[in-house]
Amino acid sequence: MSTQTTSRIVMIRPAAFGFNEETATNNTFQKRPVSGKGTIIEKAVKEFDRLVELLRQEGVEVEVIQDTDSPAKPDAIFPNNWISFHESGLIVTYPMFSPLRRAERRMEIIESLGKQYIIKSQYALEAFEAEEKFLEGTGSMVLDRENKIAYACLSPRTNPEVLDLWCKRMSYTPFTFYATYDGQEVYHTNVIMAIGDGISVACVEIVEKGKQEDFRHHLTSFGRDLVELTRDQIGLFAGNMLALRNHRGEQIMVMSETAHVSLSKDQISGIETHARIVSSDIATIETIGGGSVRCMIAENFLRHI
Helix, strand or coil, rough: HHHHHHCCCEEEEECCCCCCCCCHEEEEEEECCCCCCHHHHHHHHHHHHHHHHHHHHCCCCEEEEHHHHCCCCCCCCCCCCCCCEECCCEEEEECCCCCHHHHHHHHHHHHHHHHCCCCCEECCHHHHHHCCCCCHHHHHHECCCCCCCCEEEEEECECHHHHHHHHHHHHCEEECCEEECCCCCCCCHHHHHEEEEEEEEEEECEEEEHHHHHHHHHHCCCEEEEEEEEEEHHCCCCCEEEEECCCCEEEEEEEHHHHHHHHHHHHHHHHHHCCCCEEHHHHHHHHHCCCCHHHHCCCEECCCC
C-alpha cells in the first residue's frame, strides 16, 4: 500500500461559492465574476457534482459533506486548507489568512467523520491567527509522505514558524523556497507542484533563482521522475493536480480540464508513465475561486472503524 496516495477523500459541496475579496489580495489566480451570484453558485455546484461523479466512477471513495448556508463561506469548496487527516488517527486544523474562511472549520464535520473513521487526536494550530501567522494545510505544504518532507513556498499564507512547528510534530523536514507569479509571491505551494508515487510535477522556473537547481535536484533525489511545467501553465492550474489511487490500486492524476489541455504531449507522456490522467471541467470554480481540483480535495488517510 502506498504511503503517498489514498483512495479516500473528503469534499465539501458548496452552498455559497463566490468571489472572496479577502483572499483576492494575495491570490492572483482569482478573477472577478461578470455574472450574478445565483448563476455562479449554480454553475459551481454543477461542476462540483460532475467531478464527484467522475471520481466515484474512477473508483475513488468520496465522502461529500454539504456546506451550511449560514454563515456564507465562499471558499468552503476548498477544505484542504483548514484540515488534514493522517494515518495515525491524527487530524490537524490550520490557521487561515482570511477571517471569512475561518468559519469553514466546523466541529460537526470532524464529529461526523469520527463515526466512520478512527480519530485519536487533534493538533489545532488556529490560535496562530491571533498573531497573524498562517499555514493553510496542504495548500501551504505539498507533502512527500514517503520521505517525510514538506515542500513549502513561503508567502503571507505560509509562515515559517508555524511550518517548523508542524514539521516537528509530524516528524517531517521542511524544504522552503520563494516563488513569484504575476508579480506576487505564490500564495500556495500546491499551485506550482504535486507529488505522486514515482513522479513529481513542478514549475521550477518561477522559484527564486538561487534555489532552482537545489529544488530540481531535491525533487529527483528520491527516485521520482520530474515533469517540469512552464510559467504559463501555472496560470492554467496545471500545478494544481493530485495523485490518488482507485479501489484497484491504480494511480490516477486528477486535474482540471484547463490544466489537462495546457499540457504538452511530452508532459502527458511523462505523467502517464506513472498515473492515468483524469480531468474535469471546473472553469467557474477555478477562475472565481482561484483554486483548482487539488484544492477541492482533502485526502483522507484515516482508517475505517
